[in-house]
Amino acid sequence: xxxxxxxxxxxxxIIAPSHGLIWRNPKEIIDLYEKWARYGTETAGxxxxxxLYASMYxxxxxxMGAVAQGxxxxxxxxxxxxxxxxxxxxxxxxxWKYRGVVIGTPTYEAKLFPPMAYVLxxxxxxxxINKEVIRFGSYxxxxxxxxxxxxxxxxxxxxxxxxxxWQGGPTLEDFQKGEELGxxxxxxxxxxxxxxxxx
Ligand SMILES: Cc1cc2nc3c(=O)[nH]c(=O)nc-3n(C[C@H](O)[C@H](O)[C@H](O)COP(=O)(O)O)c2cc1C
Numbered sequence: 001x002x003x004x005x006x007x008x009x010x011x012x013x014i015i016a017p018s019h020g021l022i023w024r025n026p027k028e029i030i031d032l033y034e035k036w037a038r039y040g041t042e043t044a045g046x047x048x049x050x051x052l053y054a055s056m057y058x059x060x061x062x063x064m065g066a067v068a069q070g071x072x073x074x075x076x077x078x079x080x081x082x083x084x085x086x087x088x089x090x091x092x093x094x095x096w097k098y099r100g101v102v103i104g105t106p107t108y109e110a111k112l113f114p115p116m117a118y119v120l121x122x123x124x125x126x127x128x129i130n131k132e133v134i135r136f137g138s139y140x141x142x143x144x145x146x147x148x149x150x151x152x153x154x155x156x157x158x159x160x161x162x163x164x165x166w167q168g169g170p171t172l173e174d175f176q177k178g179e180e181l182g183x184x185x186x187x188x189x190x191x192x193x194x195x196x197x198x199x
Contacts, residue, residue, distance in 0.1 A: 001034070001037045001038075004030060004033065004034055004037075012026045012030075013026070014026065015029065015030075036096065039096055039097065040096075040127065040128075040129060040130070044099050044129075044130040044131065045096070045097055045098050045099035045100075045131070046097055046098055046099065047076065047077070047098075047099060047100075047189055047190070047192075047193045048076060048077040048078065048079070048097070048098035048099065048100065048189075049071055049076055049077070049078045049079070049098055049100035049101065049102055049185075049186075049189070050078075050079055050081070050091065050094040050095050050097075050098050050100070050101050050102070051064070051067075051068060051071075051078050051079065051080040051081065051101075051102040051104070052081055052083050052091065052101065052102065052103050052104065052105075052116065052119060053080070053081070053082060053083065053102075053103075053104030053105065054082060054083045054084045054104070054105055054106075054113045054115050054116050055082075055084075055104070055106060055113075055138075056106060056108070056113065059106065059138035059168060059169050059170060060104050060105060060106045060136070060137050060138045061082075061104075062169070062170050062175075063104065063136055063138075063170050063174060063175065063178040064080070064104050066175045066176075066178035066179045066182070067102060067104065067134075067136055067178045067179065067181055067182040068080060068182060069179050069182060070178070070179040070180060070181060070182020070183035070184075070185070070186065071102070071182040071183070071185060071186045072182075073182075073183060073186070074183060074186030074187060074190065075186075076100070076186040076189055076190070077098070078102075079094045079098070081094075083115045083116055083118075083119050084113075084115040088118065088119055088122050091119060092122065092123070092126060092128070095123055095128045095131070096126075096128055099131060099132055099189060099192065100131065100132050100133070100185065100189050101131045101132070101133045101158065102133070102134055102135070102136075102182075102185070103116065103133060103134070103135040103136075103137075103149070104135070104136050104137055105135070105137045105145055105149075106137045106138045106139060106145060107137065107138075107139040107140065107143045107144045107145040108145070109144075110142070110143075110144030110147075110148070111144055111145060111148040112145045112148045112149055112152075113145070117148070117152075120149075120152050120156070123156060124152070124155055124156055128156070129156055129157040129158070130157050130158070130159075131156070131158045131159070132158075132159050132161060132185075132188065132189060132192070133153060133158045133159060133160045133161065134160070134161050134162055134163060134164075134181060134182075134185045135149060135160065135163040135164075136163065136164045136165070136178060136181060137163075137164075137165055138165070138166055138167070138168060138169070138170070139165055139166075139167060140167070140168065141167075143165060145165075146163055146165060161184075161185065161188060162181065162184070164177055164178065164181050
């Protein structure tokens with residue numbers, strides 16, 4: 001934003017960075033940078049959710065549908081990624097764009113499942129900050145994913161609203177809890193945008 005401001009009085013014909021594309025219509029990319037830069041500061045993104053999940057045996061994956069159902073019933077746009085099977089470069093634009101993040105991950109060696117930890121590491125190095133978050137996930141005995149997650153979220157300045165964990169495969173009650181969790185999160189996001197509209 002500072003750089004754009006400094007150059008605002010120049011009549012820029014072409015932008016030719018030392019790496020990357022050459023822009024012969026610079027207004028288009030400058031306007032986009034302005035919009036994206038605002039996502040990292042005042043707006044922290046549009047109303048919507050990047051839904052990240054990963055699962056070894058399918059226990060966490062089973063609840064993914066229930067949480068997504070809760071969210072979509074409230075009309076919130078969501079983009080779902082299996083982080084163990086999707087390259088992080090496809091995920092990052094959505095993390096940047098949407099205000100909400102859902103993290104569905106089981107415990108692995110008393111920590112986050114590694115593909116999820118990797119996405120969060122990359123988000124940290126790209127400074128994708130100020131998101132609203134919920135988490136769900138299965139564990140086998142004493143868990144640990146949640147303990148591993150929380151300091152990572154602090155670093156990212158991501159606001160964890162709530163999380164839901166269960167042991168092994170989900171029961172009917174877990175499915176219901178998952179759907180309610182998604183619904184509450186959708187309402188929280190909607191409220192944030194309502195408050196902003198009324199300001
Ligand atoms: C390699 C491996 C390591 C695991 N480590 C832990 C652990 O440290 N603590 C724990 O509570 N469960 C651990 N588990 C159990 C899983 O968290 C549990 O099976 C869970 O239900 C898997 O969910 P998923 O099907 O979504 O992957 C581990 C499982 C595997 C395969």
